[in-house]
Amino acid sequence: MEQNFTQKSMSAISEAHNFAIRYKHSEIKTEHLLLALINQMDGLIPNILQKMGINPAELTKKLETKLNSMPKIEGGVGEARPNAEVNRIIVGAEDYDKKMGDSYISTEHLFLAAFDNNSFLKENGVNKKQFEKCFKMRLEEEEKNYDRQP
Numbered sequence: 001m002e003q004n005f006t007q008k009s010m011s012a013i014s015e016a017h018n019f020a021i022r023y024k025h026s027e028i029k030t031e032h033l034l035l036a037l038i039n040q041m042d043g044l045i046p047n048i049l050q051k052m053g054i055n056p057a058e059l060t061k062k063l064e065t066k067l068n069s070m071p072k073i074e075g076g077v078g079e080a081r082p083n084a085e086v087n088r089i090i091v092g093a094e095d096y097d098k099k100m101g102d103s104y105i106s107t108e109h110l111f112l113a114a115f116d117n118n119s120f121l122k123e124n125g126v127n128k129k130q131f132e133k134c135f136k137m138r139l140e141e142e143e144k145n146y147d148r149q150p
Contacts, residue, residue, distance in 0.1 A: 006106040008043060009093075012036040013110075020080035024072035027083040030118040031070075035063045037111055044107050048134045054126060062124055089113040108135055 005013070015036035020028045037045045038056050046056040082090070090105075092113030097105045115121055115128045122128075 004104045006104045008040060008107050009105055009110055012040060012107055013090075015039075016086075017080055019067070023067045023070070024074070025067075025070060026073050026080060028080050028086050029067075029070075029083055030085050030089060030114055031063050031067050031120060033086060033089065033110065034114055034118075034120060035060065035067070037107055037114075038063070040107065044135075044138075045111050048108075048131060048138065049126070051134045051138075052126070052130055059124060059126075063120070066120070085117050088117045092116050 012033065013036070016028050016032040019032040019035055020026075023032070025032070037043070038049065038059055040046065049056050049059070089110060090113070093105045093109035096109040096112050097103075100109070102109070112128070112132070115126075115131075
């Protein structure tokens with residue numbers, strides 16, 4: 001991966017890989033990535049979800065249920081690789097990065113790209129427009145707080 005990723009987005013991708021191995025899946029799927037993003041301690045994604053009135057713990061349970069229902073590779077998984085959908089998410093995250101004028105691919109780019117490539121979030125009450133609005137409000141808050149510093 002030659003793109004520039006933030007520490008948090010690299011951590012989410014790495015954790016998605018770990019989830020694939022823990023769940024004995026041969027591929028890293030969108031659900032693994034979403035689970036990693038939603039469970040990041042002090043992360044942007046769970047914070048915005050909470051502002052939207054969505055309980056990250058409930059989404060986590062639904063993701064875990066879905067992952068547990070997927071076929072497993074018995075005998076362990078040697079190396080899990082991203083499936084086609086996750087590859088599209090990574091490319092889509094790069095597109096969001098460029099569109100937003102950012103220098104690095106961050107967790108919100110991955111999350112937004114997941115909306116475009118997978119139906120889990122929509123099916124579980126997460127609205128993309130509302131997420132974008134809450135994200136924008138958070139950026140504006142951060143800018144105001146930054147401007148107030150001496």
